């Protein structure tokens with residue numbers, strides 16, 4: 001299990017320091033798929049980068065823990081963390097082509113990783129590289145090995161990224177909108193591939209997405225993020241049956257589409273500027289349930305009955321003073 005506890009991240013900008021993540025808690029149960037959803041700018045990518053310790057200045061991790069097998073990744077040295085990234089956690093990104101090195105053929109990138117992290121070289125590395133490409137369901141892997149990223153389609157680049165991620169035999173995969181940049185038909189193929197690899201390898205997956213349909217299809221659990229906070233977390237079936245937080249309810253009503261950068265139609269207003277965060281609950285200016293209290297102080301996370309016997313009593317969390325009033 002990978003557990004993020006109270007993760008806080010700031011950015012130092014010309015206009016002052018902003019808090020992009022505000023005590024984020026996230027649990028990724030082993031061998032399951034957990035979705036992370038929320039509007040553009042709410043902190044999804046920053047969360048994944050912080051877990052990988054790939055956040056670059058002006059971003060800074062100010063507090064919290066990332067526990068993997070009981071070890072706090074935030075307390076490791078850079079070298080120790082390199083080893084974790086090479087063997088236990090991998091990440092794939094929204095822009096697969098941009099994530100590959102344009103000046104080297106696929107083979108060089110794959111064999112580099114295999115040499116560095118698995119000590120394979122020469123023929124063994126080449127053969128394993130081809131096997132990984134085949135595993136990512138790339139046709140004619142021997143040809144893909146010799147190709148440069150610009151010679152491959154976006155979908156093929158994402159398959160190469162997946163092969164690279166698997167090269168380290170990770171147990172945890174962070175997938176940041178892995179299909180958003182791709183055509184719809186290719187999106188479906190990549191999702192099918194991720195699904196089958198997840199099941200085959202028993203991967204623990206964090207799937208970052210705008211697409212609630214994808215969450216319903218792929219995820220076991222889901223966390224909903226707003227303005228750098230997790231506002232609701234639940235087993236997927238329970239969340240869809242009975243969304244508790246007014247923000248989640250708004251998202252459901254507007255069914256954010258894949259790749260959509262538009263604001264969800266069901267929620268008036270927009271996500272607050274981090275430089276001008278409203279006092280109290282950051283959602284209150286847009287919230288149909290808001291009362292005076294909401295402008296005064298933020299709600300604390302509240303554990304409520306899982307409401308889903310199928311999910312073996314997994315508790316759910318909601319962070320709202322008045323969630324009960326909006327729920328049938």
Ligand SMILES: Nc1ncnc2c1ncn2[C@@H]1O[C@H](COP(=O)(O)OP(=O)(O)OP(=O)(O)O)[C@@H](O)[C@H]1O
Pocket residue numbers: 011013020038039040041042043044045046047057058059274
């Ligand atoms: N380099 C940066 N400098 C300053 N602020 C940043 C920087 N990167 C991110 N942020 C802040 O962190 C917030 C969260 O960004 P993040 O990229 O995690 O959003 P996201 O949820 O992944 O959005 P999207 O759905 O568009 O990918 C942003 O709103 C922004 O204010």
Ligand SMILES: [Mg+2]
Pocket residue numbers: 044045046176
């Ligand atoms: Mg993002």
